[in-house]
Amino acid sequence: MRAPYDNEPRTLDHRTGPHGEIVLREHDGQLQIIANGTFLMDTSDGRSERLLVDAAHETLDERPAPSVLIGGLGVGFSLAHAATDPHWGRITVVEREAAVIDWHRTGPLAPYTAEAFADPRTRIVHADLLAHLDDPAAPTYDALCLDIDNGPDWTVTEDNDSLYSPAGLAACTRRLNPGGVLAVWSAQPSAGFEKALRNAGFEGVRTHEVAVVRGVPDVVHLAVRAA
Template sequence: MAPVLPPHQTAGLQEAVPPRTLDRREGPYGEVVLRQRGGTDGAPAVYEIIANGCFLMDTSDGRSERLLMDAALAELPAGRERPSVLIGGLGVGFSLARAAAEPRWGRIAVVEREEAVIDWHRSGPLSAVSAKALADSRTEIVHTDLVAHLRAPGDGRYDALCLDIDNGPDWTVTDDNSGLYSPAGLAACHRALTPGGALAVWSAQPSPAFEQTLRNAGFHGVRTEEIPVARGVPDVVHLARKGA
């Protein structure tokens, strides 16, 4: 199945040489595929993750993933030492690599529901991005569904939540992911944060409706930071804080 991309990402992506499929698996949430573009004739290899025919991310540009982590850390109250962070979605590993490169983070938990994605990092091509971060003593990989993990009993487990499991609140990979952006899902995020904790949510496009849902869920300081892209609307990171 050819990947279905958000409309603003479709222009100009045709290449003379088609991508090469490195792995394809059927899991409990559907099909996941790892593909490679380039890597021949001196061209750098770019790895792509496709889920259920939907382009998720690739290794061509990690600016938005780095912003996701940096903005969440900057949102935390001054003086908070060794804050813990949950990264929702291992993806191509940029967010984890950024977190592990920052000595101010304490515990770094990464929740990933696709076993294939974890394998691609532990013993596959994506280890080039994440090997050092996976070896960091602060890093913990949690193989489970993010929504289920957040809804598990327990309050104030993390100082920051950095979530990147879809193309955004308005473009989910699977229908059940929409629960993360619902009032109930955001209530679970709120409970999982320590007082003053930060929530950062990646999106392929701005969502004013999601900003209002964050406010309705009791979050403060709701705002959106943009990351310019080569064409179309910018990627964004939605930011919010739990009250102290």
Template sequence: MTTSHDAPYNTTYDASHGTPEVIDRREGPYGEVVLRRHGGLLQIIANGCFLMDTSDGRSERRLVEAALGALDGRPGPDVLIGGLGVGFSLAHAAAEPRWGRIAVVERERAIIDWHRAGPLAALSSRALADPRTEIIEADLVAYVNETSDTYDALCLDIDNGPEWTVTEGNENLYSTAGLAACARVLRPGGVLAVWSAQPSPDFARTLGNAGFRQVRTEEIPVARGVPDVVHLAIGPG
């Protein structure tokens, strides 16, 4: 995701792009979700928090690349992407023939609709048509605790990072117990990759305490501001 993750949406106004246009506004089980157009960009806002836009995408792409690169060269690895967002991670995964199954967990029906039959389809239609792709409408925290499916890689991009979550319930995902749930959906030697707007030494320590190995943080340069990062770790066992 881009550095605009860090700002509430009412601080991202740029007069040179004109007045932002609300395309759709939905009230769901987790609060309000808004899709708006600002100049040539599409933006997603949840409960007043500016989540992401279509301006860049290098962080989302690097999240998927880093996870694949950290695997052990196994053929056709399956990946679980936490968060559909504007579709950059999904599109990049689907463009990579080395991936096997590409499952995306998204809890907001509105975001799924915007991709299937809305303005975001331009970014994701080819990926959604890929037979490897599956969209799972579910809360990621519940999914990793309940599913019997397993994956070779888990790429998380559902918050602004471990220390700035979109909803309070997501905080559990970055705890020792939450990471244990992530580990249970990873196959032996599987990779956990977590996007963050800034480094989190506390989260890196929690990964180690949860039994993850080879914990490291990779910086991703952005157009302005501090770099985004991807926390990478190999699952326990």
């Protein structure tokens, strides 16, 4: 899925928090985020993260200034891309790891998101994604773009499994406006997740493939809340 590396990685920051270990490292000029020993993402290629946002926007009906929630800040590709699009209205990012937010505010990842952080449409929420989706005081959104795991079948921590369960998908439905779009990034297709989306009452369920250098394609799972 990623290009091969030549040199040994260099750890830039390492923290342990309520969700386990989170590491930022540099490898062959790229920055990488590792969570609990699992490679999450790096700065080498943001095509699929940008597609996550674009596919959600293209699936929406033509409503003015749609709002978007980006689940997971990561290396910032999705946020930075959303902020370059003047058609988005409110842009909210929910990130549970304080370290990741710090790396973007004042650390090595700041160059990737400085303009997006300064955009008045952007709001960064330090919270667990499922807790935010379940919060009755949280706003609703026109699009949910979720990229917190390597996919529904390959979660970073076991408690993330609940996001893809019937209860988690019901929370996504409640947080979406009628006709709103749920977009979920995955490192591999998941027929089981497509079935779960249909069982949860979503319409227009489809999977958009993203070509990679080697291995199975990355995908974006798309589904629409009934109007």
